[in-house]
Amino acid sequence: MTALTPDPSLHALLLQDVARHYGSPHAPVKALDGVDLCVPRGQLFGLVGHNGAGKSTLFKLVLGLVRPTRGQLWVQGIEVGGPAFRQARQRLGYLPEHLALYDNLSGLETLQLFARLKSADAARCLPLLDELGLGAAARRPVREYSKGMRQRLGFAQALLGEPGLLLLDEPTSGLDPAATRDFYATLDRLRQRGVTMLISSHVLAELEQRVDALAMLSAGRLIAQGSVADLRARCTRPLQVQVSATPEVLDGLPATLAPLGLQPQRTDAGRLQVDCPRELKLPLLARLAAQPLADLQVQEPTLETVYFDLREAA
Numbered sequence: 616m617t618a619l620t621p622d623p624s625l626h627a628l629l630l631q632d633v634a635r636h637y638g639s640p641h642a643p644v645k646a647l648d649g650v651d652l653c654v655p656r657g658q659l660f661g662l663v664g665h666n667g668a669g670k671s672t673l674f675k676l677v678l679g680l681v682r683p684t685r686g687q688l689w690v691q692g693i694e695v696g697g698p699a700f701r702q703a704r705q706r707l708g709y710l711p712e713h714l715a716l717y718d719n720l721s722g723l724e725t726l727q728l729f730a731r732l733k734s735a736d737a738a739r740c741l742p743l744l745d746e747l748g749l750g751a752a753a754r755r756p757v758r759e760y761s762k763g764m765r766q767r768l769g770f771a772q773a774l775l776g777e778p779g780l781l782l783l784d785e786p787t788s789g790l791d792p793a794a795t796r797d798f799y800a801t802l803d804r805l806r807q808r809g810v811t812m813l814i815s816s817h818v819l820a821e822l823e824q825r826v827d828a829l830a831m832l833s834a835g836r837l838i839a840q841g842s843v844a845d846l847r848a849r850c851t852r853p854l855q856v857q858v859s860a861t862p863e864v865l866d867g868l869p870a871t872l873a874p875l876g877l878q879p880q881r882t883d884a885g886r887l888q889v890d891c892p893r894e895l896k897l898p899l900l901a902r903l904a905a906q907p908l909a910d911l912q913v914q915e916p917t918l919e920t921v922y923f924d925l926r927e928a929a
């Protein structure tokens with residue numbers, strides 16, 4: 616786990632020992648319990664966890680919409696709920712999982728309404744819609760918008776006020792692959808401008824290739840935090856190594872790999888698979904490299920496998 620520095624101004628977001636309990640104090644629902652989290656500035660940072668893990672509660676705490684039962688939070692160095700937070704809140708963008716929109720307003724009117732509520736510059740509305748590919752539809756009523764267009768409009772309201780930190784709750788749920796790709800391309804552009812983004816998703820494969828780092832929540836507790844590579848290194852599940860070669864070469868591999876204690880399995884006539892503990896990866900590859908193979912593939916555990924593994928170990 617990343618060591619926490621005591622200086623909140625160094626981070627886009629810092630949580631120290633944060634708990635949020637609901638219900639009776641005698642039998643509380645512990646939506647979050649003792650979470651230490653540190654999101655560096657300028658990162659695309661993932662937040663993953665199963666249903667009810669506490670992701671939305673964490674967003675609400677950061678936005679100051681609910682108060683922590685225990686602990687402290689800082690957004691860009693400002694304490695959430697403290698005297699300077701009201702102003703800092705203006706530079707927080709939030710895209711909730713379900714954003715209520717008025718069907719009879721146009722996209723532009725909707726965004727102008729959000730701009731008024733947020734005291735943001737209304738002159739930015741049309742350029743923002745253009746930037747998100749909604750310029751041509753800006754004056755059409757929202758009831759005519761597709762799911763993807765509604766999502767982009769929701770995203771536009773989150774971008775009002777030039778936020779330094781964006782909170783994105785399940786932003787791609789229900790989007791098709793092309794819309795998802797476009798959405799992440801926009802996030803890339805924002806990252807290049809130095810915006811920090813905290814994004815929650817159930818689709819771990821989607822985050823795997825895109826986030827700088829992520830935190831894993833389970834039943835209100837933070838079970839791991841780091842880059843995908845850091846978290847993979849902590850996973851106890853084996854790597855899968857697949858090799859292709861002539862049947863004669865494959866016949867000889869069990870004896871070659873026996874000194875490592877590895878037992879390859881034949882998957883079809885021309886292929887063989889070895890489940891390999893991480894610490895044996897290099898010795899295995901060294902032995903395989905000495906063989907006349909036709910092909911070799913190393914499959915790392917997916918982020919989903921890593922999540923389940925770390926959750927079991929927590």
Ligand SMILES: Nc1ncnc2c1ncn2[C@@H]1O[C@H](COP(=O)(O)OP(=O)(O)OP(=O)(O)O)[C@@H](O)[C@H]1O
Nearest residue numbers: 637638644646664665666667668669670671672673
């Ligand atoms: N207002 C509330 N009153 C009582 N319990 C609540 C309240 N809000 C959340 N909870 C409980 O807190 C826990 C965490 O909920 P939360 O919505 O934060 O999880 P989540 O990770 O966002 O889930 P999902 O992925 O399903 O949206 C759940 O057990 C939920 O039932």
